[in-house]
Amino acid sequence: MKRYSGLFIGIITVLIVFVLAGCGNNSSKNNSxxxxxxxxxxxxxxxxxxxxxxxxxxxxxxxxxxxxxxxxxxxxxxxxxxxxxxxxxxxxxxxxxxxxxxxxxxxxxxxxxxPMGIYSKKFKKVSDIKDGTTIAIANNPANTSRALQLLQSAGLITLKKGFDALSDTKDVSSNPKHLKFKEIDDTTGPRVLNDVDVVVIGNTVAMDGGLHVLKDSLYHESLNQSTxxxxxxxxxxxxxxxxxxxxxxxxxxxxxxxxxxxxxxxxxxxxxxxxxxxxxxx
Incomplete structure (x- = not known):
């Protein structure tokens, strides 16, 4: 009788081990x-x-x-x-x-x-930007096109139809203020503000340079159909x-x-x- 009792306990122990192992496996499967x-x-x-x-x-x-x-x-x-x-x-x-x-x-x-923003230490608003002003924009495709779209939204330039994320300054169709574009490494935007009258800067870089797009920019993107x-x-x-x-x-x-x-x-x-x-x- 004792032998059967010991055998029964042994079987139960093995079953518990298998159940616990199965639970462990299920837990890992449930975590992606x-x-x-x-x-x-x-x-x-x-x-x-x-x-x-x-x-x-x-x-x-x-x-x-x-x-x-x-x-x-x-x-x-x-x-x-x-x-x-x-x-x-x-x-x-x-x-x-x-x-x-x-x-x-x-x-x-x-x-x-x-939001991407237009920044300047020389001008206080977009309408102050003078004829022939140099504007620094990012030299990587995504931010170059986005900066130009922002300048269009601010009323400074007009872009060709079909302008997209891979377009650049060659796709500016109208530039009434004869603005000049200087392409820069977009991580240097805040520092370039000391040398260039107007700089278009993405918000992550602006924050790293101590700028707040909603407070410090002359003009910035807002959420709407155009953005x-x-x-x-x-x-x-x-x-x-x-x-x-x-x-x-x-x-x-x-x-x-x-x-x-x-x-x-x-x-x-x-x-x-x-x-x-x-x-x-x-």
Missing amino acids: NITVGSQGSDFEIWEHIAKSKQAKQAGLNITVKQITDPTQLNNGTTEGQIDVNAFQSWSYYQAYNRENPKSKLAALGTTYLE KDNVNILATAAKNKNNKDYKKLVKLYHNKQIQKYIKKKYFGTKIEVNKPLSYFNN
Whole structure:
């Protein structure tokens, strides 16, 4: 009788071990491992999100990689080294897909608009800008075109039809004030303000230089139909467009507590845009 009793206890013990092992395996399966590629302030945001309790509650294990070259970041996403990237505007994303028809990206959702601004130490308003003034703009394609669109919105120039994220100063159709354009490394914008009368600066670089786009710029982007293509998105390889775990990142970004952190850290200059992707087609 004792022998059967011992055998019974042994069987129960083995069963418990298998059940516990199964629970452990199920737990790991329920946690999705996602690599997010980013740069600059977006990298900092996603590092915060990766460590947040909200990410754990969503069952997401997020690893964040910083890659400063945008083309490399997009290529890494389409090739699978990066699952999702967080750095680019809708217009840059569209331009990339046009240039890379065999390795396209898919948008997962919107995140924010970070206004670009026109700055000057010499002029107090846009209408003060004189004939022949030199304006410094970024020398990388995405920000060059965006700066020119901002100057058009401010009433300083007119751009040719079909102007897009890969267009540049050759696509200016009207320049009534005979403005001169000086292309610069966009990370030097705040420093160049001492040497050039007017500089167009992206907000991340402006903040690094102690400038607040909503307070210090002569003119800046606002969220409307003309700037919607500058809204930032999360993107993945086209084959992953329906991945449910990747889509969770969009909802996670717009979590109230995450947004509270972003607004406080970046002084309200990253304007939340929580819109369906159909927003870009309206």
